[in-house]
Amino acid sequence: MMSFVAKRVLQAGLTIAGVLTVGFILIRAAGDPVALLLPENATVEDAARMRAALGLDLPLWRQYLSFMADALRGDLGMSFRQQTSAVGLVLERLPATMELAFAAFAIVILAFGLDLMLRIAGSERLRKVVLWVALTRQAIPTFWFGLLLILLFSVTLRWLPALGRGTPAHLVLPAFTLGTYELALYLRLLEASFREQETHDYVRTAYAKGLGRARVMLREILPNVLLPMVTLAGLNLGVLLGGTVVTETVFSWPGVGRLIVQAVSQRDYPVVVAGVLMTSLIFVVLNLVVDLLYAVLDPRVRLA
Amino acid sequence: MKLAKHSRFHLDAVLGSALLLAFLLMALAVPLLPLYDPYEQDLMASLAEPLATSATRTYWLGGDALGRDYLSRLSLAARVSLGISVAAVGISLVMGVALGLIAGFFRGPVEAAIMGLGDLQLAIPRVLLLIASAAVFGSSIGMLTLLLGLTSWVTYGRLARAMALSLREREFVLAAITQGASSQWNIRKHLLPNVAPNMAIIASFEFGQVVVLEASLSYLGLGVQPPLPSLGLMINEGQLYLEINPWISILPGLVIFALVAGSQFVSQRFTPESRGDGGLSRVPTV
Numbered sequence: 001m002m003s004f005v006a007k008r009v010l011q012a013g014l015t016i017a018g019v020l021t022v023g024f025i026l027i028r029a030a031g032d033p034v035a036l037l038l039p040e041n042a043t044v045e046d047a048a049r050m051r052a053a054l055g056l057d058l059p060l061w062r063q064y065l066s067f068m069a070d071a072l073r074g075d076l077g078m079s080f081r082q083q084t085s086a087v088g089l090v091l092e093r094l095p096a097t098m099e100l101a102f103a104a105f106a107i108v109i110l111a112f113g114l115d116l117m118l119r120i121a122g123s124e125r126l127r128k129v130v131l132w133v134a135l136t137r138q139a140i141p142t143f144w145f146g147l148l149l150i151l152l153f154s155v156t157l158r159w160l161p162a163l164g165r166g167t168p169a170h171l172v173l174p175a176f177t178l179g180t181y182e183l184a185l186y187l188r189l190l191e192a193s194f195r196e197q198e199t200h201d202y203v204r205t206a207y208a209k210g211l212g213r214a215r216v217m218l219r220e221i222l223p224n225v226l227l228p229m230v231t232l233a234g235l236n237l238g239v240l241l242g243g244t245v246v247t248e249t250v251f252s253w254p255g256v257g258r259l260i261v262q263a264v265s266q267r268d269y270p271v272v273v274a275g276v277l278m279t280s281l282i283f284v285v286l287n288l289v290v291d292l293l294y295a296v297l298d299p300r301v302r303l304a
Numbered sequence: 305m306k307l308a309k310h311s312r313f314h315l316d317a318v319l320g321s322a323l324l325l326a327f328l329l330m331a332l333a334v335p336l337l338p339l340y341d342p343y344e345q346d347l348m349a350s351l352a353e354p355l356a357t358s359a360t361r362t363y364w365l366g367g368d369a370l371g372r373d374y375l376s377r378l379s380l381a382a383r384v385s386l387g388i389s390v391a392a393v394g395i396s397l398v399m400g401v402a403l404g405l406i407a408g409f410f411r412g413p414v415e416a417a418i419m420g421l422g423d424l425q426l427a428i429p430r431v432l433l434l435i436a437s438a439a440v441f442g443s444s445i446g447m448l449t450l451l452l453g454l455t456s457w458v459t460y461g462r463l464a465r466a467m468a469l470s471l472r473e474r475e476f477v478l479a480a481i482t483q484g485a486s487s488q489w490n491i492r493k494h495l496l497p498n499v500a501p502n503m504a505i506i507a508s509f510e511f512g513q514v515v516v517l518e519a520s521l522s523y524l525g526l527g528v529q530p531p532l533p534s535l536g537l538m539i540n541e542g543q544l545y546l547e548i549n550p551w552i553s554i555l556p557g558l559v560i561f562a563l564v565a566g567s568q569f570v571s572q573r574f575t576p577e578s579r580g581d582g583g584l585s586r587v588p589t590v
Contacts, residue, residue, distance in 0.1 A: 242431035
């Protein structure tokens with residue numbers, strides 16, 4: 001078990017180092033920031049002084065090392081536009097993105113509950129309808145789906161606010177937009193896993209003992225089905241995090257994604273890179289947690 | 305994957321392919337169609353509803369904010385978006401298959417380097433990687449296509465490598481090696497034909513994903529730049545006028561929806577549901 005954990009943590013550490021390297025390459029590829037930072041009437045000496053202050057006169061490998069060292073201390077540079085740390089700006093927006101992600105997750109859980117209820121009730125046809133709706137949703141780009149929701153619920157019916165954050169009502173449309181995108185994927189995995197588990201002897205035994213349908217489904221099968229779901233959720237977290245960028249832009253949700261998009265239009269590269277890196281780090285760390293959790297839940301994983 | 309199962313007539317796969325083919329043909333034929341100039345502005349037709357008429361002509365799908373003929377713009381947008389997506393899928397397909405086969409056939413440090421790069425790329429959500437690189441490297445059409453292609457090879461690469469790992473141990477490959485066949489010959493003549501069908505399936509699914517990615521980037525203002533239209537950009541332009549003329553945002557979305565649905569119909573028919581991973585290998589992207 002310990003060697004599994006050590007190996008997995010080491011792997012995550014390497015990935016994080018790789019992600020940071022990508023960030024360094026992007027920052028350097030963005031070109032000389034001095035031209036962007038200095039006022040129009042700055043002299044060549046001003047530029048040289050600023051370059052020295054930013055460490056840009058050092059050889060590339062020294063710049064790389066100091067970038068990595070700073071990054072490990074939680075410093076990814078200063079925002080060009082606002083004289084604060086880029087990491088600080090991202091952290092400021094993180095709660096809003098978390099709120100959206102959790103709400104979207106709640107939508108997925110609700111859909112799961114619905115699917116399980118229909119499964120216990122034995123209404124195959126209704127379940128098919130739910131799956132088809134989810135499949136159709138999956139073929140719709142997130143930002144366009146969001147717009148359609150705004151058109152229906154904000155513009156036409158005037159039931160829900162379209163833009164911004166604040167009341168719980170503001171959360172409904174963005175969370176629904178984000179939460180439904182991958183629903184089809186999960187519902188299909190749930191279906192495949194249930195079908196696979198139902199062929200096992202323990203299910204037959206449970207029914208033979210006289211257990212009811214609801215009990216067999218919830219107490220016997222469900223725990224086994226949840227394992228692959230956890231993995232899929234971990235893998236697809238990246239999709240969810242990417243999806244927040246588009247969703248936040250559509251609904252003017254003040255999260256990390258919107259910060260990144262705004263920073264791009266202002267050529268504020270440190271903020272762009274900080275946003276992308278920190279999102280990726282969250283992704284890597286959560287995947288690590290999922291894998292370790294998996295090892296706790298399923299002994300076969302840690303022994304393999 | 306049993307062949308007999310797939311040789312039967314499947315309505316959804318046929319429908320999906322027909323849809324995609326029809327769109328591709330239409331996109332190719334756009335310059336030949338009797339359309340109006342997609343850049344010509346007529347302020348009288350600004351935000352006109354579909355089927356609006358002026359003294360001289362009919363705006364079949366209305367006009368956009370600048371009074372440009374919407375049907376012409378939408379046709380050109382579909383052509384632009386499809387062109388970018390097809391080229392990007394081509395780039396990622398060639399790159400992924402080549403890298404995957406090389407990794408799986410040669411193994412050792414080459415494999416470690418290639419697959420390590422793939423893992424690293426997967427650690428950064430694809431949309432974010434695209435946004436950051438588009439911000440840094442600019443968003444000309446060529447750069448956008450290249451970036452979309454470069455960020456999408458991993459799916460092909462992983463499966464190609466996995467298949468190459470097992471193929472290289474098979475008798476017909478070993479026999480060829482003992483007879484002095486070069487690695488290059490083996491990869492080209494023995495591995496490539498064997499992975500080709502599966503790569504085509506991935507490509508058919510990825511196509512829909514890349515269409516959405518391109519549209520998302522253009523919607524965010526990081527893809528195709530005005531005055532050139534693209535499906536995502538048109539949705540963005542229409543967002544301001546949702547209350548006045550919702551068609552401007554709805555129609556390009558319908559085109560994207562049709563393309564993605566077509567791509568999913570085609571790929572799903574050939575992906576066995578019973579593989580046990582419930583389609584795990586087909587993770588959507590946006």
